[in-house]
Amino acid sequence: MTPDSPRTLAKRQQILRAARTLFLQHGYARTSTDAITEAAGISKQTLYAYYRSKPELLAATITHELGQLALDAQPPAPATLQDLRAQLLALATRVTAHLLQADAIALLRLLIGEAVHLPELRATLRQALPARLIDLTERYLVDAHERGLIHAPDAHLSARLLVGPLMSYVALDGLFGDAPPTPPSPATLAALIDLYLRSVALPGAPP
Template sequence: MTHDTPRARAKRAQILSAARTLFLQQGYARTSTDAITHAAGVSKQTLYAYYRGKAELLSATIAHELDDLRLDARFHPTPTTREDLRARLLDFAHAVTGRLLHPDALALLRLLLGEALHVPELRGALRDAFPARLLLVTAHLLQDAHAGGLIHAPDAALSARMFVGPVMSYVALDGLFSPTLPEAPTEKTLTRLVDLFLLTVTEGATP
């Protein structure tokens, strides 16, 4: 069965939407594949044709949240000036904090973190779908910027951690662990964050 036709994409979205709703309402452990198929209006055979099980569905749910951010598109084409790179990083910081500090996204992240503590099979899926993906796209951007002489970041993966970590601190500290609904960081705050990061990767770069 091909999964790249309009009908197949619609069916995947139908299953994913039902799973997302049930995960948020009942939690991962209490949501059965029977409940998902019933809510989606599909058979188990159809569900397993698109997703191998609940862990993959939960991973796909968070991946869908990141798809809405269009991270790859934000970093392409490769920036040709340091100011363009600065603008891309600032756009990334705005997009990530704005989307992931939304109440629905925070509820999903809390669910994922809580369930991952008790369900080992989720840990790798969660890491690949969320933090690893953020780090990967950022590392690719920094690697290209380094190759173009815009910055000095010979270890792009480490530099990506130095940028993504502070950005995600707003989601973790002000979002996941806050008793009240947080506000996204301001333009001034994120601009300062980006500028401080760029100071760490400009030594040795071509002016």
């Protein structure tokens, strides 16, 4: 696939910024494509040249939002348990700090609500966040397992054991919370990572 030109990327950003603002202000159902084109300063023909439908535009908006988490990065292989701890703690901090913001929670709620009626959005949400987060965590754990730091023969299952508690903060304190979303404290995340590592660390592994 040919990469988008700078002009195309700029136009996509222009459309996504306008759509994001309107979706957050008015919700998905009450945001028309006419309003999006007006806010973006483009024609409807231009909008449909980039996004074929409003559901596709919503999916692109949430994919772009979650893309800022850089979950596709290739992590360096940890040499010690402390390296692995630092990697997992940095990931946990980045994910919770970004997702437990008011706008991010509002977008996730909006997408989840619309996914009931638009099945293709469920796949978008799953791939944009939990699947990629599990995949990145799995890559950390595979490297650590191969280096004899941890015992994680089923890296996918081990990744789920960490991602599940992490995402519980997003769900319980964000999506289903009444108060403004607040990320867990650094001490809480450190305790979570340490508890997880105690369950998988191999005796005698480099600390």
